[in-house]
Amino acid sequence: MDKMNFVDTNIFLEIILDDKKSEQCKSFLTKVKNNNIKALTTDFIIYSCLLQIQHKIKSQEKMKQFLSFINELKGLKIIRPSLNEMYKACIISKKYNLDFDDSLVVAAMIDNNCKYLVSLDGHFDKISIIKRIEPN
Amino acid sequence: MVLKVEFPKDFENKFRELAMKKFGYAKGAIKKASEEAMKEWIKLEENNIPKLENSIESIRGMIKHLNGKISSVELQHEASKLWIK
Numbered sequence: 001m002d003k004m005n006f007v008d009t010n011i012f013l014e015i016i017l018d019d020k021k022s023e024q025c026k027s028f029l030t031k032v033k034n035n036n037i038k039a040l041t042t043d044f045i046i047y048s049c050l051l052q053i054q055h056k057i058k059s060q061e062k063m064k065q066f067l068s069f070i071n072e073l074k075g076l077k078i079i080r081p082s083l084n085e086m087y088k089a090c091i092i093s094k095k096y097n098l099d100f101d102d103s104l105v106v107a108a109m110i111d112n113n114c115k116y117l118v119s120l121d122g123h124f125d126k127i128s129i130i131k132r133i134e135p136n
Numbered sequence: 137m138v139l140k141v142e143f144p145k146d147f148e149n150k151f152r153e154l155a156m157k158k159f160g161y162a163k164g165a166i167k168k169a170s171e172e173a174m175k176e177w178i179k180l181e182e183n184n185i186p187k188l189e190n191s192i193e194s195i196r197g198m199i200k201h202l203n204g205k206i207s208s209v210e211l212q213h214e215a216s217k218l219w220i221k
Contacts, residue, residue: 009215013208018197026192033192048215055218056199066198069191071183078180101216121209 006109007032007041007076008119009101011135012049016066021120021135028118028135035075039118042108043080044101046070081108096127106130 007029014025031037046067053063070076081089085107093103102123109117109130117124117132124132143151155169188194197203206214 009212010208012195013211015192015196016198017203017206017208017211018200019203019208022196026196029192048212048219051218052211052215053198056202062195062198065188065191065194068185068188069195071185072187072191099213099216101212120207121212 003038003116004112004114005037005039005116005118005133006105006112006114006130007039007045008105008117008121008124009045009048010120011118012045012066013052014120016049016053024135029073032073032075037075039073039076040108040112040114041076041078042104043078044104046078048101079108079112082111085111098123098127 011025011028015022015029028037032039049066050063053059053066070078081104086104088107088110089100089103092098092106093100096103096106098106102121105117106124106127106129109115115131117130118135119132120134121132124130151169152166155165159165159168202211
């Protein structure tokens with residue numbers, strides 16, 4: 001994984017949940033933290049994680065901890081999708097029958113010349129213009 | 137203060153074109169666009185978020201009580217519904 005990788009929401013949530021693949025996700029994000037891997041994500045993805053922390057445990061302290069964690073991922077660039085990318089996401093959503101949030105990931109990847117999506121979500125496997133990979 | 141920076145030609149042309157489209161085909165458009173872009177960059181880069189010891193471990197298992205009840209992918213899609221609420 002030496003090229004630019006786009007990080008999907010579930011990679012962060014897998015660690016928060018401490019589920020079966022959290023160790024692999026942790027190992028991947030440790031490389032991002034140490035700037036050994038360059039990665040991209042969107043602010044929408046960060047908001048989604050924060051919303052889930054708020055919804056599930058209602059703790060502003062934990063939300064702040066999550067933001068401190070994100071802030072320390074030196075190799076991670078957080079992008080704010082443009083109106084143009086949101087417009088493209090609507091087109092992708094219809095074309096591939098994807099939810100808007102997944103379509104926004106694809107649109108942001110295309111506009112940022114990012115081919116690899118690090119995700120545990122198999123929905124993306126039908127999108128031939130990107131390549132989904134799991135952290136290992 | 138004058139900043140001198142060199143960019144690839146295509147990038148510079150695109151920047152000039154969009155700056156003039158937004159601020160008019162007059163002197164000062166490039167300055168205004170540069171200022172706007174730099175202010176945005178400074179805002180993104182500058183923060184006072186405190187550092188954590190072992191930040192990855194600090195978030196691990198925050199919602200562990202849901203482990204086995206819902207997957208991270210399901211949580212992700214559930215988050216989209218929270219946006220709508």
